[in-house]
Amino acid sequence: MNRLLICTLFFLFRNLNPTLSLSPDGLSVLSLKSAVDQPAGHDSPFADWNENGTTPCRWSGISCMNITGFPDPRVVGISVSGKNLRGYIPSELGTLIYLRRLNLHNNNFYGSIPDQLFNATSLHSLFLYGNNLSGSLPPLICNLPRLQNLDLSNNSLSGSLPENLKNCKQLQRLILAQNKFSGEIPGGIWPELNNLVQLDLSSNELNGSIPSTIGELNSLSTTLNLSFNHFSGKLPKTLGDLPVTVSFDLRNNNLSGEIPETGSFANQGPTAFLNNPLLCGFPLQKPCKNSDIIPSSGTQNSGPDLSETRKKGLSSGLIVLISAADAIGVALLGMVIVYIYWKTNDSSNSCSCTGKSKFGGRNDDKRRICALCSSCACINGIRNEDSEFEDHEKGETSRKGEGELVAIDKGFSFELDELLRASAYVLGKSGLGIVYKVVLGNGVPVAVRRLGEGGSDQQRYKEFAAEVQAIGKVKHPNVVKLRAYYWAPDEKLLISDFISNGNLATAMKGRNGQPSANLTWSIRLKIAKGSARGLAYLHECSPRKFVHGDVKPSNILLDDEFQPYISDFGLNKLITITGSDPSSSGGFIGGLPYKSIQSERNDNYRAPEARVTSGRPNQKWDVYSFGVVLLELLTGKSPEISPTTSTSMEIPDLVRWVRKGFEEENPLSDMVDPMLLQEVHAKKEVLAVFYVALACTEADPEIRPRMKTVSENLDRIGT
Incomplete structure (x- = not known):
C-alpha cells in the first residue's frame, strides 16, 4: 500500500504543470504575453518567453537586478516596443514591486491604463506613447513616488488634467501631446514640480488662459510646448522668468495681445508664436495697434506726444508707417554695430562666433570671446563662414x-x-x-x-x-x-x-595611481561642465552633428587652467576611409x-547596447560614456576595477557599484573620492552630479537625456 502511494505521488509531482516553478515575477510578466494577440513564431517578441523556466531574466526585453534580501534577481525593466502588438495592459504588472521601467510604446495597446499598475511603486519611467489607449489620466499616477519620466503622447486619452499632478514631485518629463485632453489647465500644479525639465501638452483640446504659474518652473530647460490647442487671452509675462534655454512653442492657439519682450521671450523666434491671429509685436512681423501703446512718463521730451499727434489729424495708417520706418532704422543700425563688432574681433587675434581665428591667441582671451560659441545661434544665425571651408583647392x-x-x-x-x-x-x-x-x-x-x-x-x-x-x-x-x-x-x-596639460586620464591616475591633488571639487566640476558643453556642441550644433563614439578620460585634454577640450572625434571614420x-x-x-x-579598455566606457552590437555609434552611446567619466570624477575609481573590497564578482563595474550604493542608501562618504570629503561645502553639488551621472548611465538608451540637457543641468550646479 505504501509503495503504491509513493509511486502515485511520484507520477503526480512529475506531471505537475512546470509553470509552478517559475518565479512570481515571471508569472506577472507572462500576463503581458497573455494579454496580447500576437502570432507565434520567430518574429514574436515573446518567442523566448518560456514558462517552463524558473526566471524571466533571460527573456527578450526583460532586465533584472539583484536586490538585497532576495535570493533571486527581481524584474526591474520591461521593454517591448515597436512590435505592432495589439492587446491591453494587464493589471498584474502592478505586482512587480521593483519594476522601474515600462516601455510599451509604438504598439497598438487599447483600453484604459489600469489603476493597479501604480502599485508598482518603484516605477520611475513609464513610456506608453504611440498606442491607442483611452480613458482619463489615472488619478493614482502620482502614487508613484519616484516617477521621473511620463510619456503618454499619441494616444486617445481624454478628460481634464487632474490637480493632483502636483504630487508627482520627482517628475522631470511630462509629455501628454497628441491626445484629447480638454478643459483649462489647473494653475496649482506647476509650483510644486521643482524637477520638471520638459513639458509638452501640444495637440490636445485644452482651452482657457495659460496659467501664470507655469513661469515658476525654474528647472525647465528644454521645451515648453503648448501648441495646437485652444488657449486664449494674453501671454502671461511670468513666462519670461523661465530659464533662457527654454524653447517656447505656442503655435496654433487663440492667444492675443502684445508679446512681452522681457526675459526668455527675447530668445524666441517667430515660429514660436505663429497662427495666433490676435498676437502682435516682436518677433512677429506684425506691429501692435497704436491704441495699445502707452507712452512712458520718461519719454515726454523725446518726441511729439502721441495724443497731440492724433489731435492734429495724423492718420493711424501713417503712424504705423512711421513706426515701421523707425523699426527698420533701428534694425539697420543694429546690423552695422554687429558688423563692426565682429570685424573688430576678427582682426584682433580672437575667436569670434564665426569660428574665424588666428593661431596662437591666448586661450583665456579666446574663451572669453568664444563663450557665445556654445550656442547654436552663433553657428546658425549670426554669420555664415562656410565659404572658408569649401574645396581644399581654394x-x-x-x-x-x-x-x-x-x-x-x-x-x-x-x-x-x-x-x-x-x-x-x-x-x-x-x-x-x-x-x-x-x-x-x-x-x-x-x-x-x-x-x-x-x-x-x-x-x-x-x-x-x-x-x-x-x-x-x-x-x-x-x-x-x-x-x-x-x-x-x-x-x-x-x-x-x-x-598643454595632458589629459584627464593622466590627471586622475597621477603618479601613484591616485588623482592629482590639483583636482579639487571646483576643478572637477569645471572639467565636467566644459566637457559636457563640448559634447553637446558636437551633437547639436556641429555641421555633421557628430557622434564622438569613444568618450573617455584620455580623450578629454586639459590646459594649464584645467579647461577641458574634447579630442579625437571623427578619427574612426577617417581611418576607415583611408x-x-x-x-x-x-x-x-x-x-x-x-x-x-x-x-x-574601451568596454568600460561603452554603453551596454554598444557592447553587443556592431551598429553605428549614436549620441546616446556618448551620453552613457560621459556618465561613466562623471562617476570616475566623483569616486576617483577606475571603471575597469571593481571598487568593492569583496572577493565576489557580484559588482563587476563602477556603474553598478554606484547604483547599488544609492539603492541601499549608503552614506555618500562611502562612494565619493576621499579627496573631496575635505570640501564639506560641496556635498550638495556632488550629490547633484551623481544624479546627472546616474541618468546618463541608464541601461535603456531611450531614458538617457540628450547631451544638451546634461550640459544645462550641470551648468546649474554651483551657480
Whole structure:
C-alpha cells in the first residue's frame, strides 16, 4: 500500500504543470504575453518567453537586478516596443514591486491604463506613447513616488488634467501631446514640480488662459510646448522668468495681445508664436495697434506726444508707417554695430562666433570671446563662414613631391618644409595612431597625429578631404581645433592645437595611481561642465552633428587652467576611409622612437547596447560614456576595477557599484573620492552630479537625456 502511494505521488509531482516553478515575477510578466494577440513564431517578441523556466531574466526585453534580501534577481525593466502588438495592459504588472521601467510604446495597446499598475511603486519611467489607449489620466499616477519620466503622447486619452499632478514631485518629463485632453489647465500644479525639465501638452483640446504659474518652473530647460490647442487671452509675462534655454512653442492657439519682450521671450523666434491671429509685436512681423501703446512718463521730451499727434489729424495708417520706418532704422543700425563688432574681433587675434581665428591667441582671451560659441545661434544665425571651408583647392596648400599640406584655417599657415624640419617628440600611441608634439619655427607647438599609410586613390582622397573639412568646421572653446592636414600616398597626418596639460586620464591616475591633488571639487566640476558643453556642441550644433563614439578620460585634454577640450572625434571614420593601419611604422616622422601608452579598455566606457552590437555609434552611446567619466570624477575609481573590497564578482563595474550604493542608501562618504570629503561645502553639488551621472548611465538608451540637457543641468550646479 505504501509503495503504491509513493509511486502515485511520484507520477503526480512529475506531471505537475512546470509553470509552478517559475518565479512570481515571471508569472506577472507572462500576463503581458497573455494579454496580447500576437502570432507565434520567430518574429514574436515573446518567442523566448518560456514558462517552463524558473526566471524571466533571460527573456527578450526583460532586465533584472539583484536586490538585497532576495535570493533571486527581481524584474526591474520591461521593454517591448515597436512590435505592432495589439492587446491591453494587464493589471498584474502592478505586482512587480521593483519594476522601474515600462516601455510599451509604438504598439497598438487599447483600453484604459489600469489603476493597479501604480502599485508598482518603484516605477520611475513609464513610456506608453504611440498606442491607442483611452480613458482619463489615472488619478493614482502620482502614487508613484519616484516617477521621473511620463510619456503618454499619441494616444486617445481624454478628460481634464487632474490637480493632483502636483504630487508627482520627482517628475522631470511630462509629455501628454497628441491626445484629447480638454478643459483649462489647473494653475496649482506647476509650483510644486521643482524637477520638471520638459513639458509638452501640444495637440490636445485644452482651452482657457495659460496659467501664470507655469513661469515658476525654474528647472525647465528644454521645451515648453503648448501648441495646437485652444488657449486664449494674453501671454502671461511670468513666462519670461523661465530659464533662457527654454524653447517656447505656442503655435496654433487663440492667444492675443502684445508679446512681452522681457526675459526668455527675447530668445524666441517667430515660429514660436505663429497662427495666433490676435498676437502682435516682436518677433512677429506684425506691429501692435497704436491704441495699445502707452507712452512712458520718461519719454515726454523725446518726441511729439502721441495724443497731440492724433489731435492734429495724423492718420493711424501713417503712424504705423512711421513706426515701421523707425523699426527698420533701428534694425539697420543694429546690423552695422554687429558688423563692426565682429570685424573688430576678427582682426584682433580672437575667436569670434564665426569660428574665424588666428593661431596662437591666448586661450583665456579666446574663451572669453568664444563663450557665445556654445550656442547654436552663433553657428546658425549670426554669420555664415562656410565659404572658408569649401574645396581644399581654394585654401592655402603646400606641396612636396606627391604630398599635400592643406591649412583648413586661414589664420593658420606654415610650409611643409617647416613641419619636416621641426623638432618633435611622441606624446603617445594608441589604436588610432601615434601623436607627436611638434614645435614650429615660430615657437608655437602643435599636435600631429599620424594616421598611417593607407590607400592613395583619388576617390579615397576626396572622401578624406570632405570629412576633414567637416571636422575643421567644428569651433568651440571646449573642442580641440583641427588646423591642417597632410595627404600623401604613404602618409596621412592631422595637425591640431596642442593642449598643454595632458589629459584627464593622466590627471586622475597621477603618479601613484591616485588623482592629482590639483583636482579639487571646483576643478572637477569645471572639467565636467566644459566637457559636457563640448559634447553637446558636437551633437547639436556641429555641421555633421557628430557622434564622438569613444568618450573617455584620455580623450578629454586639459590646459594649464584645467579647461577641458574634447579630442579625437571623427578619427574612426577617417581611418576607415583611408584603410590605413595607424600603428604601422615608417613615414617621415613615424620613425622616431615612441613611448607606448596603454589606453583605457574601451568596454568600460561603452554603453551596454554598444557592447553587443556592431551598429553605428549614436549620441546616446556618448551620453552613457560621459556618465561613466562623471562617476570616475566623483569616486576617483577606475571603471575597469571593481571598487568593492569583496572577493565576489557580484559588482563587476563602477556603474553598478554606484547604483547599488544609492539603492541601499549608503552614506555618500562611502562612494565619493576621499579627496573631496575635505570640501564639506560641496556635498550638495556632488550629490547633484551623481544624479546627472546616474541618468546618463541608464541601461535603456531611450531614458538617457540628450547631451544638451546634461550640459544645462550641470551648468546649474554651483551657480
